[in-house]
Amino acid sequence: MLNTPQLPSYLSKENIGPWHIYLQQVEQVAPLLDKSLLPWVDTLRRPKRSLIVDVPIRLDNGQITHFEGYRVHHNTSRGPGKGGVRYHQDVTLSEVMALAGWMTIKNAVVNVPFGGAKGGIRVDPRQLSLAELEGLTRRYTSEISSMIGPDKDIPAPDMNTNAQVMAWMMDTYSMGEGRTVTGVVTGKPVSLGGSLGRQDATGRGVFVTAREAARKLGVSIDGARVIVQGFGNVGEASARMFAQAGARVVAVQDVSGTVYNGAGLDVLALKRYLADNKTLLGAPDCETITNDDFWSLPCEFLVPAALESQINRFNAEHIAARIIVEGANGPTTPEADAILAERGIVVVPDVLANAGGVTVSYFEWVQDFSSFFWTEDEINARLERIMAEAFNAIWQMAEERKMPLRSAAFVIGCSRVLEARATRGLYP
Numbered sequence: 001m002l003n004t005p006q007l008p009s010y011l012s013k014e015n016i017g018p019w020h021i022y023l024q025q026v027e028q029v030a031p032l033l034d035k036s037l038l039p040w041v042d043t044l045r046r047p048k049r050s051l052i053v054d055v056p057i058r059l060d061n062g063q064i065t066h067f068e069g070y071r072v073h074h075n076t077s078r079g080p081g082k083g084g085v086r087y088h089q090d091v092t093l094s095e096v097m098a099l100a101g102w103m104t105i106k107n108a109v110v111n112v113p114f115g116g117a118k119g120g121i122r123v124d125p126r127q128l129s130l131a132e133l134e135g136l137t138r139r140y141t142s143e144i145s146s147m148i149g150p151d152k153d154i155p156a157p158d159m160n161t162n163a164q165v166m167a168w169m170m171d172t173y174s175m176g177e178g179r180t181v182t183g184v185v186t187g188k189p190v191s192l193g194g195s196l197g198r199q200d201a202t203g204r205g206v207f208v209t210a211r212e213a214a215r216k217l218g219v220s221i222d223g224a225r226v227i228v229q230g231f232g233n234v235g236e237a238s239a240r241m242f243a244q245a246g247a248r249v250v251a252v253q254d255v256s257g258t259v260y261n262g263a264g265l266d267v268l269a270l271k272r273y274l275a276d277n278k279t280l281l282g283a284p285d286c287e288t289i290t291n292d293d294f295w296s297l298p299c300e301f302l303v304p305a306a307l308e309s310q311i312n313r314f315n316a317e318h319i320a321a322r323i324i325v326e327g328a329n330g331p332t333t334p335e336a337d338a339i340l341a342e343r344g345i346v347v348v349p350d351v352l353a354n355a356g357g358v359t360v361s362y363f364e365w366v367q368d369f370s371s372f373f374w375t376e377d378e379i380n381a382r383l384e385r386i387m388a389e390a391f392n393a394i395w396q397m398a399e400e401r402k403m404p405l406r407s408a409a410f411v412i413g414c415s416r417v418l419e420a421r422a423t424r425g426l427y428p
Contacts, residue, residue: 018098018308024334026101029410032403037418044104044414047097048073053143055121057135067123067136071144073153074100074116077420080151081117082107082358084158084187085140085165091120095308099158102329103358105413106351110390112362117153119144125160137165141172148173150183150368156361157187159232163199167192183368186361195364196376197383198357202327203237203305204380205356205387207245209348210238210301210325212391217346219322222246225299227321229253230306231280234327234354236271238303243267251289251297252280254306258294259286295319304331305354311336319345326350341404349406351413352390359386 026044033041055067070093073081083103096118104116121140125133147153157166166185170192173184182193190196197204214221224247228239231254239249248264256279259265265286273283281288295311296318304310305327311319316336324340325348326332332340332347340347360383367373374382398408 017092017094018330019094019101021309021330021333022098022101025406025410026414028334029407029414032401032407032411033415033418037415037422040418040421041414043075043077043418043421044101047100048075049147050093050097051144051147052093053140055136055140055143057132057139059132060129067121069119069121069140069143070096071119071147071153072096072100072117073147074118075104075417075421076115076117076153077417077424078108078115079113080115080149081147081153082112082114082156082361083116083118084156084357085119085121085161085169086158087121087123087125087136087160087165089122089124091122096120098308099329102351104417105410106355107358108413108416109351109394109409110355110359110386111416112359114154114358114362117155118158119155120158133165134168137168138172141169142176145173145176148184150181150365154183154361154365155185156357157233162233163187163189163194166194183365186364187357188364193364193368195360195367195379196374197379198360198364199233200237200241201360201383202234202354202357203239204241204383205359206234206238206303206305206325206327206353207241208356208384208387209353209391210242210303210323211245212388212395213323213325213346213348214300216395217323219300223248224301225250225297226301226303227251227253227294227297227299228303228305228327229294229310229331230304230328231270231274232305234357235303235305236267238305238325238327239267240271242301247301250299251294253291253294254280257281258289258291259283260289260294260297261286301325303327306331309333311340313339316340317343319343321345323348326353329354337404337406347404347406348391349409352387352394352405352409355390356383356387359383 053069099118107114166188188194251260295315298320302321308330311332313335316339394408
């Protein structure tokens with residue numbers, strides 16, 4: 001009998017938390033797996049190990065303050081843990097556990113030899129100076145150093161972290177090892193063993209899977225209307241690539257608000273405006289609309305590239321997109337998934353759509369081990385091939401078994417993880 005997860009008392013049915021969203025997704029796919037794998041399904045419900053650390057730092061004014069950090073290994077049956085580190089004021093253990101679980105599935109979906117891991121610190125990095133941010137990163141790295149390593153767990157950038165943060169992490173870990181260990185993190189600066197093409201990799205993967213879905217459904221990218229939630233690394237890169245392919249990015253939303261231009265926004269100009277003004281509002285050649293109106297804009301593509309649970313039962317009925325391509329992790333709740341399926345809206349799930357980042361992270365890890373580096377054209381070509389092949393396998397299964405793309409992706413990903421777990425057996 002399958003174990004049905006119980007919700008903690010502090011979570012409501014509408015706000016069940018990221019980890020319980022992940023558990024619901026596992027519950028939905030479990031009956032679709034080969035019966036030989038069912039004895040091992042609990043593997044997916046239980047993180048292998050979770051670490052909570054205190055991260056004390058000295059602020060520029062001399063005051064000592066403390067932050068809470070996390071690192072979770074969800075599953076390492078297929079290889080070392082792999083997953084980003086995010087800095088955000090709302091980070092929780094539940095969120096990091098869910099993100100690690102989704103990384104397990106994601107790595108298996110695109111068939112790279114990694115397990116799932118994730119990390120984070122509950123902090124608003126905008127409130128820290130550069131020196132304070134460096135101190136935070138180095139202390140966090142030292143606290144989790146027993147869990148990470150080039151053949152154990154390889155962190156990468158995520159929300160509010162970047163190549164500079166990865167450089168500090170690599171240097172801190174290397175000091176402890178007494179040698180330079182470039183392969184302990186990915187998403188590093190190119191000068192320290194980083195890979196060309198890594199910056200845009202996640203957004204490129206979003207665009208590639210959107211393009212493949214459009215081909216299957218007979219939707220033209222040229223002239224298509226696109227709306228994007230989140231204008232960080234993933235949202236900006238995917239918006240830029242849609243625009244370069246002839247699409248019209250008609251609306252962008254971030255924490256500052258929503259801007260709209262029915263004729264199409266100038267993505268590059270909007271990026272420059274945001275960098276200079278720290279807000280989208282007031283950008284030239286666009287109007288401000290409400291955040292609620294964003295979800296009901298008619299469009300061919302909706303790219304949620306912000307936080308979890310942004311598409312939920314309250315707005316799913318109003319979405320007027322033909323295809324949703326999940327740039328964020330866990331942006332759609334299970335309840336919203338059911339509503340979107342009833343309305344015939346195709347959802348390209350996060351465990352496929354945003355796997356471009358970890359795919360190029362895998363390329364970086366391989367290049368670091370071999371000390372032989374590829375050209376950006378080689379990297380982009382290999383990324384497109386892997387993403388397109390993974391999409392086509394998921395589409396084929398969805399067609400054959402009459403299931404949504406998310407279910408097909410989870411069947412493929414979960415099956416690969418559980419087959420590895422079953423084949424390895426138990427020790428001792």
